[in-house]
Amino acid sequence: MKIRIKTFSIVRDVLGFDEKELTVSDEIAVTDVMTLLVKCYPGLLPIMNTLLYARNEEYCRTDTVLEDEDTLAIFPHVSGG
Amino acid sequence: MKKVIIQKEEIDLRDCVERLGNAADGAVVTFTGRARNASGDKKVEYLEYDIYNGMAIREMERIVDEASDRWALGSCMVVHRYGKISIGEASVFIGVSSPHREESFASARYIIDEIKHRVPIWKKEYYAGGSQWVQPPPKP
Numbered sequence: 001m002k003i004r005i006k007t008f009s010i011v012r013d014v015l016g017f018d019e020k021e022l023t024v025s026d027e028i029a030v031t032d033v034m035t036l037l038v039k040c041y042p043g044l045l046p047i048m049n050t051l052l053y054a055r056n057e058e059y060c061r062t063d064t065v066l067e068d069e070d071t072l073a074i075f076p077h078v079s080g081g
Numbered sequence: 082m083k084k085v086i087i088q089k090e091e092i093d094l095r096d097c098v099e100r101l102g103n104a105a106d107g108a109v110v111t112f113t114g115r116a117r118n119a120s121g122d123k124k125v126e127y128l129e130y131d132i133y134n135g136m137a138i139r140e141m142e143r144i145v146d147e148a149s150d151r152w153a154l155g156s157c158m159v160v161h162r163y164g165k166i167s168i169g170e171a172s173v174f175i176g177v178s179s180p181h182r183e184e185s186f187a188s189a190r191y192i193i194d195e196i197k198h199r200v201p202i203w204k205k206e207y208y209a210g211g212s213q214w215v216q217p218p219p220k221p
Contacts, residue, residue: 006133008131008133008201008203009131009203009205009214010203010214012131013214054133054136054201057133057135057136057139058136073133073136073201075133075201075203076203076214077216077217078197078198078199078200078201078202078203078217079197079202079203079204079214079215079216079217080130080132080137080161080172080173080196080197080200080201080202080203080204081114081161081172081173081193081196081197081202081204
C-alpha cells in the first residue's frame with residue numbers, strides 16, 4: 001500500500017523534502033514509519049520526542065495505524081499567531 | 082457571521098473591523114498579532130510562516146465553532162497570514178462581536194490562545210546572521 005508523508009518547519013529542513021510517497025507492504029503504525037525514516041535520516045533522532053503527527057489532517061498518536069492512501073503529516077509543536 | 086481566512090497578502094484591518102457586528106451587538110473586540118523587531122537579545126529582520134493549509138483552516142474553524150458554542154457571539158472573524166511578514170505587519174487578526182463586552186473579550190482571548198496551541202502554523206525568525214524556527218512556550 002502507499003502512504004504520503006508531508007513535512008513542515010524543522011522536520012522539512014532535516015528530511016530535505018516536503019512531500020514523499022512511501023510504499024509499504026501492509027498497514028503500518030506511525031511509530032513504524034518514524035523508525036524507517038530515522039534509519040534513512042538520522043538527523044531526525046534529536047527532535048523525535050518533540051514531534052506531532054496528523055493522519056489525513058487530524059492529529060493522531062504514534063500508535064495510530066495508517067491505511068492505504070493515507071497522508072501522514074510530521075511536524076514540531078506549532079508556533080502560529 | 083463566522084469567517085476563517087488564510088492568506089499571503091497583507092491583512093486589511095479596517096475592512097475586517099467593518100465586517101464585524103450587527104444591530105444587536107454592543108461590543109466589538111479585536112486582537113492583532115504583529116511581527117516585532119526583537120526576540121530576546123536578537124534583532125529580527127522579518128518573519129516567515131509555514132502552514133499546513135487544509136488542516137489549519139479546519140482547526141481554526143473548529144476553534145471558532147467552539148467559541149461560538151461557549152459564548153453568544155454576533156460575529157467572529159479570524160485571518161492568519163503565511164509566507165514572509167515584515168516588521169510591524171499583522172500576522173493574525175481576530176475579531177468578535179457580541180451583545181455585551183464580557184463575551185467578546187473572553188472569546189477573543191480563547192481563540193488566540195487555541196490558535197497558538199493547536200493550529201499547524203510555524204514561525205521562523207530571520208536575523209542579520211541567520212534564522213531560527215520559533216519554539217513555542219509551554220501552555221500556561
